[in-house]
Amino acid sequence: MFPPMQAFADLLDRLILTPSRNAKIELMVTYFRETPDPDRGWAVAAITRDLDIPSVKAGMIRGLVEDRMDHVLFGLSYDYVGDLAETVSLVWPERRGANRSPGLSEIVEQLLEASRAEGPRLVEQWLDALDAKGRWALLKLVTGGLRIGVSSRLTKVALAQFGDVDITEIEEIWHGLEAPYESLFAWLEGHADKPKPDLAAPFRPVMLAHPLIPKADRDNPDAIDPSLITADTFAAEWKYDGIRVQAAAEGDARRIYTRTGDDISHTFPDVLAAMDFDAAIDGELLVRRADGSVAPFNDLQQRLNRKTVTKKQMDARPAFIRAYDILHLGEENLRLLPFMERRQRLERFIASLDTDRFDLSPLVEVTSLDALELARNNPPAPEIEGLMLKRWDSIYEAGRPKGPWFKWKRDPFLIDAVLMYAQRGHGRRSSYYSDYTFGVWRDGEEDVELTPVGKAYFGFTDDELKQIDKYVRDNTVDRFGPVRAVEASPDQGLVFEVAFEGLQRSPRHKSGVAMRFPRINRIRWDKPAAEADRIEALEALLPTE
Secondary structure, three states, rough: OHHHHHHHHHHHEEEEEEEOHHHHHHHHHHHHHOOOHHHHHHHHHOOOOOOOOOOOEEEEEEEHHHOOOOOHHHHHHHHHHHHHHHHHHHHHOOOOOOOOOEEEEEHHHHHOOOOOOHHHHHHHHHEEEEEEHHHHHHHHHHHHOOOOOOHHHHHHHHHHHOOOOHHHHHHHHHHOOOOHHHHHHHHHOOOOOOOOOOOOOOOOOEEEEOOOOHHOOOOOOOOOOOOOOOOOEEEEEEEEEOEEEEEEEEEOOEEEEEOOEEEHHHHHHHHOOOOOOOEEEEEEEEOOOOOOEEOHHHHHHHHOOOOOHHHHHHHHHEEEEEEEEEEOOOOEEOOOHHHHHHHHHHHHHHHHHOOOOOEEEEEEEOOOOOHHHHHHHHHOOOOOEEEEEEEEEOOOOOOOOOOOOEEEEEOOEEEEEEEEEEEEEHHHHOOEEEEEEEEEEEOOOOOOOEEEEEEEEEOOOHHHHHHHHHHHHHHHEEEOEEEEEEEOOOOOOOEEEEEEEEEEEEOOOOOOOEEEEOOOEEEEEEHHHHHHEEEEHHOOOOOOO
């Protein structure tokens, strides 16, 4: 049996190297079964990113290692590896002595009580006591840099499977629990009753939709049965390009949750202030322009992931929620009502609110499949991603039930762009150049030149990754730390067909444009670089002001 910290390190290592979702779940279930409290609870907090250790920051770690080795040598090593924790774990010059390998709970609990001065000294002692894998896990733990391909929700799925309970039971109480979750594990193992945290305005697990046309059938003209989509059966509404949220208010408690249950209330105090009701609303978080229309996603992105938000930021980018559904009203649970009745209740509820922080998602008339297809590819505003189709008789069922709700996104935009720069990835991709910056042609002072228009790191297979990685290494013309510049001229260059969901003007980018959700759609080994698109092709796609 591994010591507790070594078991945690082994879990992280295996999760990174395991691509299968089900295999990741099984790894976590096994860890929960074999690891005692409170170690397994602290591991859950770390993986779900609910663990914050303020006494240690990444800059302190770099200072520790540069006190023990030449800073130039460390810099070269860091440039080659591309990841701070991995580099330090490999090059750390140990000072052997009476070093005892620490436990996971010992590390977390001591650091949570440590000051900024004490934290680095504790980490230094533990780095001497652990092997390379243990050092890597320690540094990922204390800096919060766990990029292991496991989301917070997947961890909750593993907990549900471990305890043989429905995941919605965990999601409903999650925000009332505290690490290291000993009461949760006691319930999941059958030693105690289900925890009943005193949590007002709780999160209600969301209902999700399936694609109307599976990816494998996108080129099949008969993928949809026209008789399925009728006005009597389905309602249609626009799918906005924002953040799906749940606004819940009860008594003095007001909370805004993401679709995965993360509480982002602190980032949107302007919306919280308007939640003078006792209800739970499902909707899309958006930013409003001065003329009342929906602003591009980039405006919303400027407000996300902030610990604090200023009045100036709120005034410049006022947030609001476009309501799709109502889940709770006072003491009444509405989720078991059919969508038609919930919609009627929602319309009356929104009309009763004296605020512009909430409005109603408009319905789209359902006449024929052809008319809907035309609408989803030609929406009235560029901030609309397509359509949502919801059965009138559907209850609000947590998870992704098959049949009641469908999403029908508009076809993505496509351009041909040239690979300009490549950067090493993270986790199991740390040995490959897997993050790609690409550009399109424009007229320069003397000749045509490339201007970068986006960056993508997915959309290709593992075999294609190896091929691109080899191309990058064989065609490198310059290096900037972990980034390589590759040969990119009209005579030589690798062309990507890039798919993206939308485009907007951006003064922050040299090209003047920013893509929404870019990904590699195809690798055009056959296409000469000179035939890639020009910036004018992208500018033509920009929404008119």
